[in-house]
Amino acid sequence: MKGIVFVKFGEFIEELWGDEFWDELLEEADLPSGGIYTAVATYDDEELFTLIGLVVEKKNISSKDAQFAFGQWVFKELYSLAPGGAHDFKDVFEFLHAVQNFIHVEVKKLNPDALLPEFEFLSETANELTFNYQSPRKLCFFCEGIIRGLAEHTGQEVVVSQPECEHEGDQRCVIKVEKV
Template identity: 80%
Template structure:
């Protein structure tokens, strides 16, 4: 996983629970990187999952809630670091299409080894969008949070649900976004 995710996760944790809590997580997680993350580095995905697991245990929250909260928080951070042209998309549905058709293509140009999720759009109307979230990392709750962060950024009200979820025993994750 790209280092920017870890750097932003560090900032997220410190903002919510403080620098001492972040240091406590690093001490207990015994990470190969020792938590010395840079935005341009690449790190083992398991390091993020280990940190999330510790947060779940220490803060008595679910992994779903932890991933969702981080996704929602990090949207603005990733948006600010996004390639030129991304800021032209002002609608939630338009932006989600741009993730697949523009943003991830630009990210791959800069980081050819980046393993990015893919969206397969299943249906769309003026008020509803359904897409299959595909990623070996299975961070669908993080993706839900990103969509909520996107909605807040665009000042559009949406409901985000999953009609199918691998964590619930389904074969895939399908996110449903409804404008209200």
């Protein structure tokens, strides 16, 4: 996983619970990287899962809630780093299509080895978009949080749900976004 995710996760933790808590997580996690992250380097996915697991344990919250909160928070951070043209999309549905068809394409040009989630769009009406979230990392709750952050950014009210989720024993993760 790219270091930018780890850098932003650290900033998220520090903003919510302070520098001391972030230091405590890094010390207890005893990570191969030592918790010294740079935005452009690549780190083992397990380091993020270890850190999330410690947050879950220490703050007595679910992994789903931790991932969702981080996703919601990090949207504005990632949006500021998005490639030129990504800021042209002002609608949640348009932006989600742009993630698959534009943003991830541009990211791959810069980082050909980047392992990005893929969206397989299943259905769309004026008020509802359903897609299959595909990623070996299975961070569907993080994706839900990013969508919530996107909706806040666009000023649109949405309900995000998962009628199917691999964490619940389903074969895939299907995310449904409804404009209200």
